[in-house]
Amino acid sequence: xKPSELYSDDLVxxxxxxxxxxVPKTVIRQWxxxxxxxxxxxxxxYSGQGHEYKTMYALPEVKELARxxxxxxxxxxxxx
Numbered sequence: 523x524k525p526s527e528l529y530s531d532d533l534v535x536x537x538x539x540x541x542x543x544x545v546p547k548t549v550i551r552q553w554x555x556x557x558x559x560x561x562x563x564x565x566x567x568y569s570g571q572g573h574e575y576k577t578m579y580a581l582p583e584v585k586e587l588a589r590x591x592x593x594x595x596x597x598x599x600x601x602x
Contacts, residue, residue, distance in 0.1 A: 535564065554579065562578045562580065
């Protein structure tokens with residue numbers, strides 16, 4: 523997907539992509555760091571909690587990978 527094919531509502535922040543697809547934000551960030559999806563510069567808005575949103579993702583790319591995503595159950599720790 524080329525950036526010129528994207529509309530402004532196709533670019534979302536990690537928490538918005540998580541809400542739309544059910545894939546955790548950490549997984550979305552891992553996909554981006556591994557080059558499976560592209561990162562785009564955020565609009566610099568503040569969340570109201572002192573954090574600036576800096577990275578956006580293309581929702582169509584996230585949805586494409588989300589189709590094959592399977593949540594892995596976490597192992598419980600042994601209690602000694």
